[in-house]
Amino acid sequence: MKLKFLALLFFSIYFVSVKAQESEIRKLNAYENVIVPVQFDSAKQENEYLLSSLTRHLLKQHGFNVFMDNETLPIAAQQDPCLNLRASVLTQGGMFAFTTEVTLVFYDCRNQIVYKAQGSSREKKFDKAHQEALRDAFDKFAGYRYTYKPLQLDKQHKTRLQEKQSIKKQFANQYNWEGKQYQLQKIEVGYLLLDAEGNRKAVITENSDKLYFFNSADINGSLKIDTNQDLIVEYFNMQTGKQKKIILTAISQ
CATH class of the missing domain: 2.40.128 (Lipocalin)
Structure with missing residues (x-):
């Protein structure tokens, strides 16, 4: 009986955690495009360890509209930068670290974090370790498919805005x-x-x-x-x- 209770408790905690994770990821649906830098802030060179191109590839797999930051954006995205998210990959781990860790972060036009996920790898080779850790971060997207759904305002909110x-x-x-x-x-x-x-x-x-x-x-x-x-x-x-x-x-x- 005790084992059944523990199993039920574990399942309930896991279910709540998964639902919370799904809710966080779906915040990304409110943005029309994702912009991926050719060179991330923590990188020493362009497309280091192929992380920029891999990020673009993995985002496209989940249905996102993805642009590198050296590409020409659609007119609407140029005129309204708040339609876009900026993806960033922050890396940790070095020559003497046993684990390579990356954090995948999405920023809005105000540099506020909309969503982030972490991944890790014990692979010894630098390039494979970073790529494996990034894929691990994207595992949080399992079952998720991007669908653009701009935020809707209620009538009362719209009325207040019109009065400004x-x-x-x-x-x-x-x-x-x-x-x-x-x-x-x-x-x-x-x-x-x-x-x-x-x-x-x-x-x-x-x-x-x-x-x-x-x-x-x-x-x-x-x-x-x-x-x-x-x-x-x-x-x-x-x-x-x-x-x-x-x-x-x-x-x-």
Whole structure:
């Protein structure tokens, strides 16, 4: 009788754990694309141990829309970076370690972690060990198939959003940033930040919660507008590991 009780308890704990894992993975369904870096932050060279190409391959096996970060994204993904997830593979283990460990992480456009999974390997050869550990992390996806399902808002939430001030009334037309002058160009999902020659330097977008985001070649962060219409951009610097802030000063007309 005691053995039956223990077996039932073990099965219940396992079932709850599996369901919780499935719920976490399905958060990925809210994003349209996954972007995989050619060189991960912890890597010393491009596609080290073939982890970038293997990540792309394994994601595609589960039905994701996958792009390497040196590929051209669809227009919608360029205009609204918050449609995309960024995949990262963090590695641990070295010459004298008995186990190689990797962590597969998915970040949203605000550098917030949406989902992560860990894997490990006792293989001695570096390349095989890292690949085996990554496959072990992807074992958490067993039985999961990606299906794009954008988040839906209830009527009450939508009504509150409609009552908020329009983005058009909050932005100035021109800004000064690091001694150079820039102007805003309206697009469907927000604004383009253009330099004096008309070159695109950044995209300012707005999500369903009226939160603003600033995305350029080097900066991906959140954006706030102060009472002077200055733009305050806060972002996480991957190289220094610190939170940074820049300010674009509104130019009075």
